[in-house]
Amino acid sequence: MKKIFLVLILLFGLGVLPGWTEEAKINIVATQTIFADLVKEVGGDKVNVSSIANPKYNIHFIQPRPSDVRKVAKADLYFNAGLDLEAWSDPLLEAAGNSRLFRHSPGNVDLSAGIRLLNVPDHVVTRAEGDIHLFGNPHFQMSPENARIMAGTILEKLKEVDPDDSSYYEANAQKFLSKLDAKIIEWKKLCANCRGKEIISYHEDIAYFADFLELKSKEFLEPKPGIPPTPKHLQFLENYIQTNHVKAIVLPTYYSHKEADKLAQRVGAKVVTICQGAGELPGTEDFFDFFDYNVKKIAEALQ
Amino acid sequence: MSEFLHIMALPFLACLILAGIHAYLGFHVIERQVIFVDLALAQIAVLGASFALVAGYDMDSVQSYWLSLGFTIIGAAIFSLTRFKKQRIPHEAIIGIVYAVSAAALIMILSRSGEGDEHIKQALVGNILLVTWPEIIKIFCIYTVIGIFHFLCRRQFFMISADTDHAFQSGVNVRLWDFLFYVSFGFVVTSSVKIAGVLLVFSFLVVPSVCAMLFSNNMRVRLALGWGVGFLASVLGMMVSYYLDYPTGASVVCVFGMLLLLSALVKKSLIID
Numbered sequence: 001m002k003k004i005f006l007v008l009i010l011l012f013g014l015g016v017l018p019g020w021t022e023e024a025k026i027n028i029v030a031t032q033t034i035f036a037d038l039v040k041e042v043g044g045d046k047v048n049v050s051s052i053a054n055p056k057y058n059i060h061f062i063q064p065r066p067s068d069v070r071k072v073a074k075a076d077l078y079f080n081a082g083l084d085l086e087a088w089s090d091p092l093l094e095a096a097g098n099s100r101l102f103r104h105s106p107g108n109v110d111l112s113a114g115i116r117l118l119n120v121p122d123h124v125v126t127r128a129e130g131d132i133h134l135f136g137n138p139h140f141q142m143s144p145e146n147a148r149i150m151a152g153t154i155l156e157k158l159k160e161v162d163p164d165d166s167s168y169y170e171a172n173a174q175k176f177l178s179k180l181d182a183k184i185i186e187w188k189k190l191c192a193n194c195r196g197k198e199i200i201s202y203h204e205d206i207a208y209f210a211d212f213l214e215l216k217s218k219e220f221l222e223p224k225p226g227i228p229p230t231p232k233h234l235q236f237l238e239n240y241i242q243t244n245h246v247k248a249i250v251l252p253t254y255y256s257h258k259e260a261d262k263l264a265q266r267v268g269a270k271v272v273t274i275c276q277g278a279g280e281l282p283g284t285e286d287f288f289d290f291f292d293y294n295v296k297k298i299a300e301a302l303q
Numbered sequence: 304m305s306e307f308l309h310i311m312a313l314p315f316l317a318c319l320i321l322a323g324i325h326a327y328l329g330f331h332v333i334e335r336q337v338i339f340v341d342l343a344l345a346q347i348a349v350l351g352a353s354f355a356l357v358a359g360y361d362m363d364s365v366q367s368y369w370l371s372l373g374f375t376i377i378g379a380a381i382f383s384l385t386r387f388k389k390q391r392i393p394h395e396a397i398i399g400i401v402y403a404v405s406a407a408a409l410i411m412i413l414s415r416s417g418e419g420d421e422h423i424k425q426a427l428v429g430n431i432l433l434v435t436w437p438e439i440i441k442i443f444c445i446y447t448v449i450g451i452f453h454f455l456c457r458r459q460f461f462m463i464s465a466d467t468d469h470a471f472q473s474g475v476n477v478r479l480w481d482f483l484f485y486v487s488f489g490f491v492v493t494s495s496v497k498i499a500g501v502l503l504v505f506s507f508l509v510v511p512s513v514c515a516m517l518f519s520n521n522m523r524v525r526l527a528l529g530w531g532v533g534f535l536a537s538v539l540g541m542m543v544s545y546y547l548d549y550p551t552g553a554s555v556v557c558v559f560g561m562l563l564l565l566s567a568l569v570k571k572s573l574i575i576d
Binding site for chain 2: 063064065069070088094095097
């Protein structure tokens with residue numbers, strides 16, 4: 001009985017407001033550019049998407065501007081990385097005062113849901129270990145495999161808030177996923193030779209990317225997360241790189257390249273810029289371009 | 304317009320509260336020629352907080368608060384003990400040294416602690432756009448208490464700031480009052496720097512007083528003018544930040560700069576007339 005009622009109400013609503021339902025788009029804010037791009041893939045022209053964090057800056061420390069507060073105040077949905085990645089996110093949501101989007105509200109979508117997290121601490125974490133992430137490594141956007149799960153989360157949410165266009169969203173998601181499947185095979189093939197090779201990253205933001213391409217990543221330029229390289233640690237890395245024949249040091253654009261360059265010069269390794277955000281470098285704005293770029297760069301360096 | 308108010312009301316309120324106490328304190332700081340004392344005290348307070356971090360306490364914990372307060376008091380003691388009747392070493396030099404040494408000590412401690420410096424950096428940067436009600440209420444209470452204290456002891460504070468020699472001669476315990484001045488001052492800047500960052504706090508402290516000095520020697524007039532400048536900079540800064548979409552704190556600082564330039568031009572045209 002209830003269901004019939006719901007259907008009746010829905011039909012009635014559609015009949016009365018056809019123009020409105022056609023034009024109104026869902027307003028969506030994503031914390032990161034790559035999330036925004038995924039939402040666009042699934043939402044197509046039924047959604048208005050914008051992002052907060054400029055990919056040229058470290059995602060941990062973004063300073064939101066008034067336009068960001070305004071965007072969030074108006075948004076219907078807020079897609080974010082959850083965990084403890086975007087420290088500025090909760091204060092931003094609070095400043096915007098849009099209670100639908102607060103943490104644990106239905107409008108606040110945690111894209112880490114369902115993702116198999118890496119580097120989850122297996123013990124009680126103390127401050128002595130640096131700026132460690134309590135829930136596991138939050139840089140999960142770096143594996144294309146995770147995009148499958150994120151696309152699923154996005155699809156479910158869009159269907160929930162806009163059930164009328166369910167089939168449209170499903171078709172978009174399907175299209176995206178089949179392209180992704182093909183691309184994943186292509187990327188793995190391109191890096192087939194790299195499997196098992198070791199890289200050194202500045203920050204521990206490469207774990208998912210390394211996992212995807214089956215690269216080894218054990219040591220970092222930071223002696224502990226959030227702490228710039230010290231002379232002793234750089235000396236340790238110099239020996240480590242030589243004994244283990246590490247060929248590449250990877251880091252995004254926004255960390256200091258000085259130490260990496262110096263180290264690479266001494267041991268004859270290559271410094272590779274691997275983007276963390278879509279649009280961090282020109283030509284990486286789109287989800288697929290982003291991974292095309294990163295995979296190509298790492299393949300070149302490790303050949 | 305309602306959207307402007309919705310987003311900028313809290314930052315604006317925070318700016319007004321900051322303007323109130325800092326324009327007043329800035330008057331003393333300029334008279335005493337200890338312009339950078341706020342940076343030095345903020346740096347010392349952060350050094351104290353870093354010790355709490357090393358001991359395993361959070362930046363927002365009670366332990367961290369008391370440790371940074373304790374360090375601020377040590378800083379106040381240093382600044383009041385290095386004040387002599389015949390000042391051979393400039394006081395500014397001591398302030399600069401305290402700033403540099405505590406900043407360097409901070410780097411050393413953090414490198415050993417394993418705590419990333421980003422949390423600490425946050426304590427010196429702040430983002431006034433995202434200020435919350437509890438923070439506003441907290442600074443309002445702290446500043447009110449300190450404002451009342453300064454009002455009650457205004458005779459000593461103003462006498463020392465305006466004419467130290469006279470204060471020494473008339474038997475005022477200059478060192479004790481200096482100590483109380485720097486402790487209360489440290490209290491204020493430590494709380495405000497957390498919310499607004501060093502750049503903005505420095506501007507609120509110095510620019511209103513300097514603008515006012517251009518136009519009057521009278522203390523009351525200068526204070527009133529200073530508050531006016533602080534208010535104007537807050538209003539214009541919020542508008543620049545909102546309508547042109549710039550970071551809020553930096554917008555207010557640059558508006559302060561423009562206002563000072565404007566004041567200088569007005570003053571010049573007044574003289575020519």
